[in-house]
Amino acid sequence: MLSQFSETIKTELLNSLLRIVGVPFALRNARAAILLLFLALTVCAPFLSAQGPTAQGLDPAALLKPATNTWPTYNGDYSGRRFSPLDQINATNISSLTLAWIFPVHIAEIKSTPLEVNGVLYFTTPDNVWAVDARFGREVWHYQRKSEGxxxxxxxxxxxxxxLYFTTPDAHMICLDAKDGTVRWNVELADPKLGYFATMAPLVVxxxxxxxxxxxxxxxxxxxxxxxxxxGAIQWRWYTEPDPGQPGSETWPKDSDALLHGGGMTWMTGTYDPELNLLYWGTGNPNPVLVGEGREGDNLYTCSIVALNPDTGKLVWYFQPSPHDVHDWDAVETPVLFDAQFQGKPRKLLAQASRNSFFFVLDRTNGQHLVTAPFIDQTWASGVDSRGRxxxxxxxxxxxxxxxxxxxSDGGTNWMAPSFDPQTGLFYVNSRRIFSVFYRTTEGKxxxxxxxxxxxxxxxTLRALDYKTGKVVWNHELGRGSTIAGILTTAGHLLFTAxxxxxxxALDPAAGKTLWHLNVGGELVASPMTYQLDGRQYLIVPVQDILYAFALPDHVATPRPSSR
Amino acid sequence: MHSDAKALHRQARKWPTFLLALIFFLGLWNSTAQPRSQAQDMPAKDPAVERGRQQFGQSCGFCHGPDATGARGPDLVRSPLVAHDVKGNLIGEVIRRGRPDKGMPPLASMTDEQVADIAAFLHERAKESLESAGIPRAYPVEKLLTGNADAGKTFFNGAGGCKNCHSPTGDLAGVVGKYSPVELEARMLYPGRRKEGPRSTALVTLRSGEQIKGQVVHADDFVVSLRDASGWYRSFSRDRVKVELQDPLAAHRELLDKLTQADVHNLFAYLASLK
Incomplete structure (x- = not known):
């Protein structure tokens, strides 16, 4: 057991180090470096295994590492790439994937991505939080608080x-003790009587x-x-609409109450770059939703991607995918962060496949626009302006x-997780063709x-995009209806979705071919995630109101495929 | 606003539950494909709301607008005070005391009944604002009739290719009375959302050369299942057979890519003219 444990640590550390030194992009040229690292780790193994987790809480340092034995935040890490460096489950052994356990909640569809910290999964449905043994699928505790909204x-x-931090249908934030689910504090974020509610997974920076x-x-x-x-005290609050007279307010009518009733909800978890110390967040549609008269102008900062200082809440830059939106096309889809070559130079990039059916790539240091391209058919835009909108x-x-x-209004995509795989350099998004007839039904204001x-x-259809151009590299049809399944890619050369x-x-991320499938009797309405514990990689997939855990049988998992 | 539960659930992310329930009960759900009945469409108005509307118009409309959406005074439909009010408990105090600092005079003589009526009216206005996120089933056909029926007829018989499958005296006879106008327009564009809609047929060729034809029950990348001519269910692994699917709605989907807004309105005007 001990040697297996230290092997796991080695694998995970190796993966972490490879990621940190940027190896995935140059894997073939780095074999010598990998061998050296292996040797170094073998020598260090006894010391490393002695540093196994003892505390049950989350080591803040885990938030800065690739997700391996820990999945400490909504997207697994701050980048929003939903790429796991784990490769025990991989393209060569995926046909052996088998069920590890099943945890049914019998209450509501699971739209959350579980956290996994020190062997415990934490996940939610509205009003409910569960802590579940990540190895064996047994309940540790269940917290419930019924609410309006x-x-x-x-x-x-x-x-x-x-x-743990949990948001509620009546727009509260509740802090729970991860040990037993008891409430530590409970504050109201916004007044539910005014129509506010909350669904998002809080981001800890x-x-x-x-x-x-x-x-x-x-x-x-x-x-x-x-x-x-x-x-639970407020440190700062950033309003989607600037105060009257502030920069951005000129994109709203003067002498009207439109600005202060302009919407722009922040209902999806953003991403964060620790080096730049910038928080990236997508904002929702302006209000009134389908009627633009009465709010003439671009309506900043609705339907925007904003970069904020997480210590002050001050806006550093913004980009607006849908100026003056009248179709409910929230720009809240994950702003995915990755470093890659662009036009011959290494760049710090941010990419979003937005609900309005356009893919955007920005320089995340300053918001400079680099790419705008539709990722699926659309009929609403006649072109792209000089600012990439x-x-x-x-x-x-x-x-x-x-x-x-x-x-x-459901969009060419929606809140389901996209993914960026550094091994293929492709951006993946589950997208939809949806025709709709938009009626403006009210008269007057x-x-x-x-x-x-x-x-x-x-x-x-699942689309794999070249981030340099937005062009579709491959396409995998998902069938009639509009998908809300998320995507996970892994270093095992696998893409998981439904x-x-x-x-x-499980698809080949390079070409989109199906490598494995299983009829699970329901739809994936969230996103898959993965982690490795005791030398075993688990794949977690919420299917409606059931959490499925998959893993490899021991005889397949034990001879590690590290020689691939 | 969608008949499939998933889409409904998703769109409803912004809907208070009570409102969803309310709208179901009021029969305003625009995609319920039941025969149209104007009597069912109009919920009975609370007489207090109508009295309140008149009282508000006389006493408050000059500043707040007759529909309470604001004029010199603020919009009361989106007022936090109205949102928190229960049967006039907060609104009454503002009416009677006024807001002298903001130029609103007190209306001290207002009776309890008048205050209750105004409160009922303001709550109704807030509810109407919430309900504007749905298309009323009683949405009038006149609003949709902006096209030219003759042009629609030409399109039907010509470029649209509609007459290849449809006939005004055949399958379309009496179609106008069957659906609400919005539903009729939606079904004109794509009639495939309902369970009773036309189903694809599949022709499956086995390795032996045997062919089985039937109505598709399920088709995905891995499996096709159908009911054969004798009515029995049969399923096949797609990697072992050849499958040809025929979708009767393919022409509708192709048309969606080509239609202009004028085509839509002209075609609807023509369809609505069929008696």
Whole structure:
């Protein structure tokens, strides 16, 4: 057991080191370096294994490492790439993948991505948090707090030392003791009577717990805020709409209450670059949702990607995928961070496949726009302006007699996790063709939505994009309907997701071919995640209200495929 | 706003649960494909709301607008105070005391009944704002009739290719009365969302050369299953057979890529003109 444990540590450390020195991109040229590292690690192994985890809380340093034995935050790490350096489960042995355990919650669909810290999984549904043994699938504790408000979903938790952070349908943030699920504190983020609720997984950056809010059936002001992890006290609050007179306010009508009722919810977890100390966040649609009259202008900073200082909440730069949106196309999809070559130079990049069906690549140091390209068919934009923003056709705006638009308000993609695989250099997004007729139904001053679209035909497809151009490199059809399945890629040359027929899929990330599938009798409405414990890699997939854990049988897992 | 539970659930992420329930009960759910009935569409208005509307118009409308969306005074539909009010407990105090610092005079003579009526009206306005996220089933056909029926007829018989499968005196006879206008327009564009919609057929060729044809029950990358001519269910692993799928809605999907907004409105005007 001990030697197996130290082997695990070695593998994980090796992977970490390879990632840190940028090896995945230059794997073939680095064999000598790998051998040297192996030798070094073999010598160090006795010392390393003695440093096995003793405390049960989250070591803050784990947040800065690639996710291997720990998955400490919504996306696994701060980058949002959803790429795991684990490779025990890999393209050569995937056909042996088998069930490790099943944990049904019998309450609601699991839309969260579990955290995994020191052998315990922590995951949520609205009003509910579970701690479950990550090796054996047995419940450690279950916390429940019934609440009013929108129960559409909950994406998961944030963690700081021994504490978990959970948002609720009545827009509270609750701090729980990870040991037993007892409440440490409970604060209200926003007034649920005004239409606010919360679904997002908080993001912990050092001693900041970053929380966003949801709700656009009423015209309220979106914001992002930072809470003290020990007390819940507000450290800063950044409003999506600037205060009157501040930069950005000129993109709203003067002498009107539109600015302070402009929406822009912050309902998905953002990403973070520790070196630049910048927090990246997507914001939602402006309000009223489908009616632009009364809020003429670009409506900053709605439907935007913003870079904020996590210590002050001050805006550093922004980019707006959908200026003056009238189709509910939140730009909240994960802003994915990676370092890669662009036009011959190494760049710090940020990429988003946005709900408006366009893929954007920015320089994340300063927000400079690099790429704008549609990743799937769309009919609403006539071109791209000099700043890289799609140009909306005026005739695509909702009208009383209905206007046929692709995509629908559900978008060309949505909140489901995309992935960037440094081994292939490809960006993956589950996308949809959805035609819809948008009706503006209200007359006079619109409040709330002011209209709605009626969906027609939908079809889903996984697209692998070249980040340098946005061009589709390969395409994998997922079937009729609109997918909300997320994606995980791994160093085992695998891409995990699901189709619209209840099949879990493992694809070849280089070409999109199916390597493994299993009919699990339900749809993946969240995103897969993975971790390795005691030398065994687990793949966790929530399927509706059931958590499935897969692993390799011992005889397949034990001869490690490190010689690949 | 979608009949499939997943899409409904997703779109509803921004909907308070009580509101969803309310809208279901009021029968405003726009995609429920039940025969149209105007009587069912209009919920009975609370008389207090109508009294409140009149009272508000007389006493408050000059500053707050007759629909309460604001004029010189603030928009009360999105007012936090109204959101927290229960049957006038907060609104009444503001009406009677006024807001002298903001130029609102007190209306001290307002009776309890009048305050309750105004509160009922303001809550109704807030509810209407929430409900604007749905298309009412009673959405009037006149709003959709912006096209030219003759042009629609030409498109139907010509470029649209509609007449290849449809006939105004055949399958489309009486179609106007079957659906709400918005539903009719949606089904005109793509009729495949309903379970009763036309199904794909599959022709499966076994390695032996035997062929089985039937209505598709399920098809994905790995499996195709169908009901054969005798009505029995049969399933096949797709890597062992040859499968040809025929989708009767393929022409609709191809058309979606080509339609202009004018085509949509003209075609709808033509369809709505069929009696």
């Amino acid at each position: 929108d129960h559409i979903g909950n994406r998961g938790l944030g963690m700081y030392k021994n504490w 050092r001693n900041h717990v970053i929380a966003g809010v949801s709700g656009d059936v009423t015209d309220v002001r979106g914001f992002l805020e930072s809470l003290d992890p020990d007390t 799609p140009i909306a056709k005026p005739e695509a705006a909702p009208s009383p007699d209905g206007v046929l638009v692709e995509p629908s 619109a409040e709330g939505w002011g209209g709605r679209d009626r969906n027609l035909w939908a079809n889903s 189709d619209n027929s209840g099949n879990l899929l």
